[in-house]
């Protein structure tokens with residue numbers, strides 16, 4: 001398969017590339033090794049797809065939101081989660097549909113905090129929930145047998161140094177387990193799923 005991985009240089013994205021190394025991988029990101037894209041900019045997504053051409057799968061492991069308490073969350077601070085984690089991912093699907101071959105797939109990324117809330121996590125949870133619902137609803141009318149799933153990682157062990165202070169009492173999961181959920185989405189046959197790796 002020819003697989004476009006957005007966020008390929010990241011903690012999760014680089015492990016996804018490893019577990020899918022039996023395929024042709026195109027690695028994308030703002031400083032992408034093979035192609036550059038900023039998912040918060042529609043024109044940038046369009047240009048990426050024009051450069052890359054047809055693929056069998058699109059995997060996204062990028063997108064962020066601000067960690068801010070609800071009392072301090074402003075519309076401006078919330079906008080990052082909307083532009084990046086929510087719209088960035090959904091625009092990869094809307095603008096990429098014509099570039100995915102028949103029977104291909106999209107795999108997006110959500111996250112544990114929408115199901116198991118943490119302080120400062122409301123903006124990210126909002127975006128994650130939007131992506132999860134989009135995937136479930138879109139899956140029933142994707143054209144040409146194209147599948148769509150998302151992966152919801154717990155905090156991963158390899159990011160624990162950065163994340164431990166936010167995820168009190170959580171048990172981080174090895175990034176390899178998370179990457180295998182993307183492999184299941186790409187190489188398997190399911191659609192409309194949100195794979196929880198908790």
Ligand SMILES: NC(=O)c1ccc[n+]([C@@H]2O[C@H](COP(=O)([O-])OP(=O)(O)OC[C@H]3O[C@@H](n4cnc5c(N)ncnc54)[C@H](OP(=O)(O)O)[C@@H]3O)[C@@H](O)[C@H]2O)c1
Nearest residue numbers: 007009010011012029030031038039062063111155156159
């Ligand atoms: N790490 C965790 O424990 C964890 C847990 C749950 C959910 N998640 C989610 O999983 C995803 C990946 O997390 P991660 O920890 O692997 O992130 P990461 O290590 O910070 O890597 C992010 C990747 O995305 C790319 N990227 C960032 N902004 C981008 C943009 N606007 N357009 C295109 N590419 C962009 C980066 O490359 P460039 O800098 O070159 O753009 C990089 O390759 C995120 O959505 C995160 O919320 C992570």
